[in-house]
Amino acid sequence: METVFSKIIEGTIPSKKVFENERILAFYDIEPAAPVHVLIIPKKFIASMNDVTPEDLPLIGEIHAVAQQIAIELGIAETGYRLINNCGPDSGQAVPHLHYHLLGGAKLGALVG
Numbered sequence: 001m002e003t004v005f006s007k008i009i010e011g012t013i014p015s016k017k018v019f020e021n022e023r024i025l026a027f028y029d030i031e032p033a034a035p036v037h038v039l040i041i042p043k044k045f046i047a048s049m050n051d052v053t054p055e056d057l058p059l060i061g062e063i064h065a066v067a068q069q070i071a072i073e074l075g076i077a078e079t080g081y082r083l084i085n086n087c088g089p090d091s092g093q094a095v096p097h098l099h100y101h102l103l104g105g106a107k108l109g110a111l112v113g
């Protein structure tokens, strides 16, 4: 399915990349909600968390490892950060391509906890 993120993956929409390998792309969010706001996405099309299958689990694990690495590289590992996935209408998921928001660089408001 073609989305803004598939266009970013193929390069027809430009992005400020933070990390890329054969399976995963990370880039700065165009409307940052925190001083550090990076989106981490699989290059494989997965519409949402509802569509993750058991065969995708290594990829999901790798996304977590990439998030940890980016947090270290951007200097927010010690101060703290949040990794968010929005799934479906009630969450506000706007782009139907699985993605994780990596947020940090300031005290983040609590949604839970």
Ligand code: 5GP
Pocket (backbone or CB within 6 Å): 004, 013, 015, 016, 027, 028, 029, 030, 031, 032, 039, 085, 086, 092, 093, 094, 095, 096
């Ligand atoms: P969602 O609400 O679906 O979880 O988050 C989608 C995110 O994608 C939003 O934070 C939005 O700012 C970001 N976004 C939408 N279009 C673009 C774009 O063209 N480039 C970048 N870098 N981010 C985008």
